[in-house]
Amino acid sequence: MNAIIAEGLVKTFGSGEKAVRAVDGVDLVVPEGTVLGLLGPNGAGKTTTVRMLTSLLPLDGGRAEVAGHDVATDPQAVRASIGLSGQYAAVDENLTGRENLWMFGRLYQLSSRQAKKRAEELLEQFALTDAADRPSKTYSGGMRRRLDLAGSLIVHPKVLFLDEPTTGLDPASRLDLWDVIRERVSGGATIMLTTQYLEEADALADRIVVIDQGRIIAEGTADELKAKVGGERIEVVVHDPEALSRAVDVLQRGSDGQCVVDEHTRRLTVPTATGSKGLIQVIRDLDEQNIEIDDIALRRPTLDDVFLELTGHHPEEEKAAEDEQAVAAEGGAK
Amino acid sequence: MTTTETVQPPAAVKTSGINQVLQDTMIIAWRNIRGGMRVPDTQIYMFIQPIMFVVLFAYVFGGAIPVDGVNYREYLMAGIFAQTMAFAVAPASVGLADDMHKGLIDRFRSLPMARSGVIAGRVVSDLCSQFIVLVIMMVCGLIVGWRVNNGVLPFLGGVGLMLLFAFAMLWVGAFIGLSVGNPQVAASAGLIWLFPVVFLSNAFVPPSTMPTIVQNMAEWNPISAIVAAARDLFGNESIIVSDAWPMQHPVPAALIWCALIIVIFAPLAVRKYKAAASK
Numbered sequence: 001m002n003a004i005i006a007e008g009l010v011k012t013f014g015s016g017e018k019a020v021r022a023v024d025g026v027d028l029v030v031p032e033g034t035v036l037g038l039l040g041p042n043g044a045g046k047t048t049t050v051r052m053l054t055s056l057l058p059l060d061g062g063r064a065e066v067a068g069h070d071v072a073t074d075p076q077a078v079r080a081s082i083g084l085s086g087q088y089a090a091v092d093e094n095l096t097g098r099e100n101l102w103m104f105g106r107l108y109q110l111s112s113r114q115a116k117k118r119a120e121e122l123l124e125q126f127a128l129t130d131a132a133d134r135p136s137k138t139y140s141g142g143m144r145r146r147l148d149l150a151g152s153l154i155v156h157p158k159v160l161f162l163d164e165p166t167t168g169l170d171p172a173s174r175l176d177l178w179d180v181i182r183e184r185v186s187g188g189a190t191i192m193l194t195t196q197y198l199e200e201a202d203a204l205a206d207r208i209v210v211i212d213q214g215r216i217i218a219e220g221t222a223d224e225l226k227a228k229v230g231g232e233r234i235e236v237v238v239h240d241p242e243a244l245s246r247a248v249d250v251l252q253r254g255s256d257g258q259c260v261v262d263e264h265t266r267r268l269t270v271p272t273a274t275g276s277k278g279l280i281q282v283i284r285d286l287d288e289q290n291i292e293i294d295d296i297a298l299r300r301p302t303l304d305d306v307f308l309e310l311t312g313h314h315p316e317e318e319k320a321a322e323d324e325q326a327v328a329a330e331g332g333a334k
Numbered sequence: 335m336t337t338t339e340t341v342q343p344p345a346a347v348k349t350s351g352i353n354q355v356l357q358d359t360m361i362i363a364w365r366n367i368r369g370g371m372r373v374p375d376t377q378i379y380m381f382i383q384p385i386m387f388v389v390l391f392a393y394v395f396g397g398a399i400p401v402d403g404v405n406y407r408e409y410l411m412a413g414i415f416a417q418t419m420a421f422a423v424a425p426a427s428v429g430l431a432d433d434m435h436k437g438l439i440d441r442f443r444s445l446p447m448a449r450s451g452v453i454a455g456r457v458v459s460d461l462c463s464q465f466i467v468l469v470i471m472m473v474c475g476l477i478v479g480w481r482v483n484n485g486v487l488p489f490l491g492g493v494g495l496m497l498l499f500a501f502a503m504l505w506v507g508a509f510i511g512l513s514v515g516n517p518q519v520a521a522s523a524g525l526i527w528l529f530p531v532v533f534l535s536n537a538f539v540p541p542s543t544m545p546t547i548v549q550n551m552a553e554w555n556p557i558s559a560i561v562a563a564a565r566d567l568f569g570n571e572s573i574i575v576s577d578a579w580p581m582q583h584p585v586p587a588a589l590i591w592c593a594l595i596i597v598i599f600a601p602l603a604v605r606k607y608k609a610a611a612s613k
Contacts, residue, residue, distance in 0.1 A: 054444050080446040090437035094369030106361045107447040109354070135372055151441070 002053045003067055003159050003190035004030035004053065010061030011048050011214075024214035025062070030207075032193060035185055037205030037305045038194040045214040046194040047087060048329070050163050053192070054084045060212075080108070083152030083160045087167065091147050093137035097128050100136060104151045115154075122150040128181070130144075142173030149180060160184060160191045166200060178203060198303030208303075212311050226301045229309045230271055234279055235299050238266045241291040247293075250285045254278055272298070274279070349540050355448040355538070362442075362455025366429060367462065378585045384467045388474040391538070399539060404571045409478040410569065411605055412492075413537030413562035415471055416557055419500040420532060422464050426507025431520035439607075453607055457504045464500040468493065472493065484569025492567035495588055499560050502595035509599050512606035537561050542575045553578035556591035563588035 006028040013020050023045040030036045038046050039105045051057040053064055055075035064071040067081035091100045098119055105115025125131045126146040131139060136147055152160060160182065166174040181204055185191060195201055201208050202222045210214065210218040210225070218225055234255075242258045244261065247268055251259045255278075256272030270280040286293060370376040378470050391414055392407050399406060432450070433439050442452050472480075482489045528570045533542075534552050541552035552558055562584035565572035572584075580587035 050439075056440055056443050076446050079444060084439055084441070084444040086437050090441040092365060092438060093436070094372045099365075099368065103365050105360060105449075107358060107442065107445045109446060122354055135369075202412065209460075225392060306348065 001032045002029050002065075002196070003032045004028060004036070004065070004192060006049075006053065006062065007060035009049060009052055009059060009064060011045075011052060011057060012060050013039075019118045021214050023052065025214055026214070028209065030190055032190050033185065033188055034206040035181075035191045035193060035204050037208040038192060038211065039196075039201050039208055040194075040200065040211040041196065044211045046211060047163055048209070048214075050084075050161050050192065050194060054082060054161050055079060068090075079157045080155070083154070083157035085145075085149045085152040085160075085162050085165055087164045091136050091151060091221045093142065094135055096133050097136055097139070097143075097147050098132040100147060101150060101154070106122075108155050110154070111183040113133050118154055122153060129232065131276045137265055141142060142169055142176070144185030145169060145177065146180075149177065154182070158318070159191065160189050162191060164194055164196065166195070166197065174200075198307065202303055210307070210310055217310050218306070222303060225303065225306045229306050231273065231301075233257075233269050233271045233299050233301075234282055234295050235295075236268045236282070236293055237295040238268065239294050241266055243291045246289055247286065247291050250289060250291070251282060253285070254281055268292075269299075279291070296313065355450060355454070357453030358448040359454040359458055362451050363459040363462070368457060370425075370429075370450035370459070370463070376425070377401065380463055381470065382466055384418055384471040385416060385474050388471055388478060392478040395538070404573055405476075405479070407479045408481060408570045409565070409573075410472075410538065411475045412568060412570060413535075414475075415468060415496055415564060416499065416560045417463060417532045417537055418467060418471060419496050419560075420503050420528055421525065422460055422500040422503045422556065423507035423510065423528060424521065426456055426460050426504045426510030427509075427514070427520040427524035428517050430462070430508055430511035431515055432517040434515045435517055450604070453508055453603060456508060457501065457502050460504050460507075461497065461501055464504075467499060468496055468500075480570075482568050484567060488567040488569065492564050495560065495563055495567065495585075495592075498592045499588070502599070503591045505596055505599035505603050508603035509606055512603060531555065532557055534573075535561060536581075540573050540575070542573075549576075550578070553581050555597070556588075559584050559587035559591050 002318070008025050009028075011022065011023040013022050026045070026049055028036065028049075038049065040046050044201040051206060052059055053071060053322065054068055055078050059072055066078045069081065071078050091097075092103070095103065102112075102115045102117035105118050106112065108115075110118065124147070125133045128143060128147060128150070133145060134175050139147065149162075150167065152162075165181070166177050169177065178200075180193060181193070186247060191204075193201070193204060198282040205222070207221055208219065209216055209227060218228065234251065236247060236251065238244055241263070244263065244266060248259050248261060251268055251270040254274070255270045255272055255289055259268055259270040261268055274281075276298060279296070283296060286296075359563070388411070391410050396406050396410065410455075430439075439452060507524055510524050514520045514523050535550065535555040535557035536552060537557055541549045541558065544552060559580040559582070562572050562574060562581060564570075565583055574581050574584075580591075
């Protein structure tokens with residue numbers, strides 16, 4: 001069974017010549033009990049996709065089914081089977097943690113008693129019991145995220161949408177949240193996770209879909225995506241700039257690929273098909289030639305490399321530019 | 335983080351129809367009141383501002399604005415009541431803009447709750463606080479010399495009219511708040527146009543003292559009809575020296591104005607809510 005099916009999703013903002021296709025023909029299939037990582041820079045269409053799948057935005061094209069219910073024709077049934085934890089921790093900051101969870105429970109149509117009981121359980125589970133009676137505006141960023149996430153788990157939703165759940169969290173809180181997410185998956189939930197953190201997708205997602213400018217540009221497991229970019233490579237930092245060209249000759253000898261030279265940092269990178277054997281050979285050759293090195297390593301491609309390869313940018317570089325674009329687009333859509 | 339597995343999942347119960355609408359509305363209203371009381375702004379708005387207006391106008395302007403043959407404090411009170419009811423625009427617009435700004439409206443919309451619950455809950459909670467504000471002002475009014483001279487039923491009619499007017503203005507506030515979507519902008523956008531509208535009326539001085547054009551505007555101003563009707567119902571002197579229809583028939587005129595405002599702004603607010611949420 002597939003928990004999420006999307007076919008040819010389209011969302012257009014604005015009209016006429018200024019129209020922007022924020023989501024432009026996205027197909028997704030997420031089997032039950034798995035985690036899909038939706039990866040891409042800000043403004044790529046991740047959040048818009050999530051908003052369509054959670055019935056917050058009408059579809060301009062295509063169709064989508066979540067937990068067996070059509071998003072367009074039966075949105076209320078979709079809402080009753082999903083949990084959404086947004087980019088901004090959407091809890092009422094004037095209410096206490098306990099009051100927030102009680103309210104969300106009531107709005108999920110639980111009885112007052114059920115809602116109270118569920119709130120207690122979630123407060124306990126998310127280590128918020130001590131802070132339960134403080135207004136949530138006094139919470140730390142991590143506590144607020146936990147409360148927000150707890151709010152999305154009230155009815156043990158079959159499908160959980162987490163839109164950049166760890167953005168802005170310190171590393172310890174992030175690892176805590178990862179644990180919670182893994183726990184949900186082992187409990188049978190299906191999760192769609194958007195993130196800008198590649199290591200987050202790497203750590204949590206069974207499959208990854210990379211989108212840019214509203215289109216899917218790659219998909220597969222983390223390993224498949226990395227393999228797409230190429231195998232391992234050897235990276236050498238040469239001590240003496242004079243020795244660079246000789247070092248290039250050495251590296252080129254053991255590789256079919258192109259050696260990339262960064263003269264400024266004296267860093268050479270070359271693909272290798274022979275892994276650690278190749279590395280040993282290179283070290284021997286360099287030593288034989290009396291080329292002194294500062295650093296040498298065998299590197300596996302990271303999802304950062306995948307991203308760079310697919311979009312031509314580092315994801316970090318894009319953030320700033322895309323933030324501005326997103327703001328501009330939002331202004332235009334109003 | 336503890337990892338105790340929880341008890342059996344409570345499945346979302348499906349209720350529908352009018353019961354769900356009412357229940358969700360009351361939950362949102364509860365949330366607005368509960369949370370709102372923790373915000374100093376709300377407390378000032380509800381308890382300090384009404385007392386301040388009554389005392390300020392009664393003692394500062396009361397002596398300086400002579401209105402012939404009339405107890406000015408009695409004349410004034412209906413004007414201040416109506417002004418404060420009109421200011422209901424502010425909490426409604428700021429509240430909804432704030433919810434939108436913070437992403438709470440998104441959260442609410444992702445829940446299997448009644449669509450209309452968020453706006454309706456806001457209107458209910460703000461109407462409650464407007465009622466409290468009105469009671470506080472009336473008590474203050476009685477202390478500074480305002481009197482009800484017309485019996486219980488017309489008085490209750492006057493209170494009802496004030497709340498109806500507040501109800502109408504709440505929809506205007508909801509519309510503004512959902513249009514601007516930013517609480518700071520909503521605060522000023524909600525009030526800036528209200529001051530001239532309130533002052534261009536019979537709320538504080540008789541329009542007969544104004545230049546002819548301004549006088550005509552004042553006579554047809556909804557606020558004037560509300561204020562004149564309230565003065566009638568409370569039995570306060572209203573010194574109407576005008577042939578304009580709303581001034582001759584203030585109670586029907588006031589009711590018509592309220593109905594018009596509601597008929598125009600309630601659908602606009604609901605439409606804005608739908609559009610705002612689908613951005």
